Amino acid sequence: MICRRATQTRTKMGGLYMLDYGAGNVRSLINAVEKLGYHIEMVNDPADILKAEKLIFPGVGAFGSAMESLVSKGYVEPLNQYIASGKPFMGICVGMQTVFEGSEESPGVQGLGIVPGTVKFFSKQDKPVPHMGWNAASVVKELKSEDASGQAVNYSIEADSVYYFVHSYAVPYDDSLREWTLSTTQYGSEIFVSSIQKDNVFCTQFHPEKSGFAGLKILRSFLSGTGFVDQRNVITRDPRLISRDRFTKRVIACLDVRANDQGDLVVTKGDQYDVREKNTEAGDVRNLGKPVDLARRYFEEGADEITFLNITSFRNCPLADIPMLEVLRRTSETVFVPLTIGGGIRDVVDPDGKIHPALEVAGEYFRSGADKVSIGSDAVYATEKYLASGGRPSGDTAIETIARAYGSQAVVISVDPKRIHVRSPEDTPHHTVKTPFVGPKGEQYCWYQCTVKGGREGRDIDVRQLVTACEKMGAGEILLNCMDQDGTNAGYDIALIKDVREAVRIPVVASSGAGREQHFVEVFRETGVEAALAAGIFHRKEVPIESVKTELRKSGVSVRGIDETLL
Template sequence: MLAKRIIPCLDVKDGRVVKGVNFVNLRDAGDPVELAALYDREGADELVFLDISASVEGRATMEEVVRRTAGEISIPFTVGGGISHVDDMKRILRAGADKIGINTAAVRNPKLISEGALRYGSQCIVVAVDARFNDAWGEWEVYTHGGRTPSGIKALEWVKEAERLGAGEILLTSMDADGTKDGFDLPLTSAVSDAVTIPVIASGGAGTKGHFYDVFTQGKADAGLAATIFHYKEIGIPELKTDLKNRGVEIR
């Protein structure tokens, strides 16, 4: 079994880290470069940087912030938001990212996954999936544009297709759980983990150390991603890792 990873997420809007609940009511959480450096020092395994308004505003990811952030850290760094062409991937990788996160653009043009994987390797392509439970379907639906737009696509079908096209990892966010701190969406995470063979990063709902234990054991996730609890120092990464190790979870 691969060791589980702890990944802080930097949702960036207008050059600042922000956090909300269920993708709305955003509040300021600090400077992305300073936070990235702090998490590197604290022992985070990776970082995810999401320019959350890039796809909505139709602009490219803030390259300069990526460059400055990459210069401060030594851990792997995934960047997403506004990446819609292979040339965008090249630009962001050159700015210092290790992996590329794609969401809206991949749903619009699934070939972007295979094109990116062919040029840069599957390990470099992270397909981000924002999912919400659709009562009429009795299963989860993929949303795009920062959680604003329902796609009409079933999440379990989409993650299988993403893997088939060459994605190396799935970054799965439960829109129902996002920011609630009531725990990860275990049914969703478990269903997606069972549907694919590539690693699944669970996101949305972390509020306690026990929630990470649950998502690794019951949800079968390979990594746990969180923002609010880390940004506002409700849980420290060293203490979280110690707790998980004490409960028998293999951690990096």
């Protein structure tokens, strides 16, 4: 394997700046801005903020970490001065939350205080948290007449579009925020502020840079406009009269990436995790395409997310040269939906002996274009440690350290279980499920054993122990595979998925076994999961993504449409 260090040149143009406080995925925003024909410079010191003519403050992470970074870098005072100057300001996600007075995520930490109100934790009573996926934004402001500045008050937020959200905390709408609220979104029974606009300030809780072409239109509106709307020319509707939950189910394309015998990265897929061809003398690694090209194809075909699973360890590469970093960088140049990376999110040792903790490894992936990281074997080891301590989090696992810095929504747990059949629940201390997949001796029950090392080694932990422990340690999503179904095209393991969906209050992604459109309908209808993932059937073009979504719509399942154009 040849490790290549990426090099990049960037043309600079004064005026447009990005404030990066040191966490989260900002590369996708840079790429989105450049896709629109603009060049953006990074704020490197406090003086740069006051040089800006337009300023974007993006963020993926925790409120407290963001504010502490702003304070330590000396950014708070010049940021307040910049906003008070009347020049255009755009905040995204945590960048929006920081303009409020504080957040329940970080009690005692003061926000910028530009907007009155407190960011609060979502209720889990009627929905999974984080709010992770595509939802609508209902615009509540409109112009009485054409604004003299030419700036659209809604910044091109459209009623028929949905946008990508990933957060556990939000600002509940109330009438005290009426003059600030541009749009609201309903999730479950809660109505929250999904964008704000007043004078020169425009912020979104959702991520325009990850919301396909619908999101790029919003960025273009901010970049091309004057950034100021005369509030005397605006009327506001009551969001409670127009609000409804339009949260959609996600269809995710998964790419298993590894090096072939020639050292090239390819997307592969196997039967029961065996990725080598059986009908060739050499037994070559199955090659279904190049990862960057396939990811772009799936984005254009309407995939709601792309997941890369790195199944090659790259042991001989320094962290900064791991080839998957370059895959993410190149993918994020043309793919504007969320990217998840799994495999290798653990403590890493360079060939020269330098140790990189899992938090640093995750940071490299985020800065290269990833929105979430998926943890597999290390989640099992962390659960073993958690159970051995009597259910007390240690605070030092990859799950906990990454969630503290970037938020729980950035941490996905990838589970590779296999069925262990038993005659009755009394035959094992583990949590059992009655399964339609009868065992070799007619057993009707099984427990799902968690595995490590790509499914090669079983551990004495069942799936329910794993997912409940990982949720308590701070994980924000479960990617639920099933080794027995993988590659079968016989459908998802509904009993397993339903059992896990009932055990946790974080989003669950169903994986393994999809072979036709109806399998997606079944898993959404029968389990209530938030997302369903497939790989081989998409790679081989056996089942197009759009035909999956068409079948889901016919069955009454709400899904996102394809953004066909930026125009």
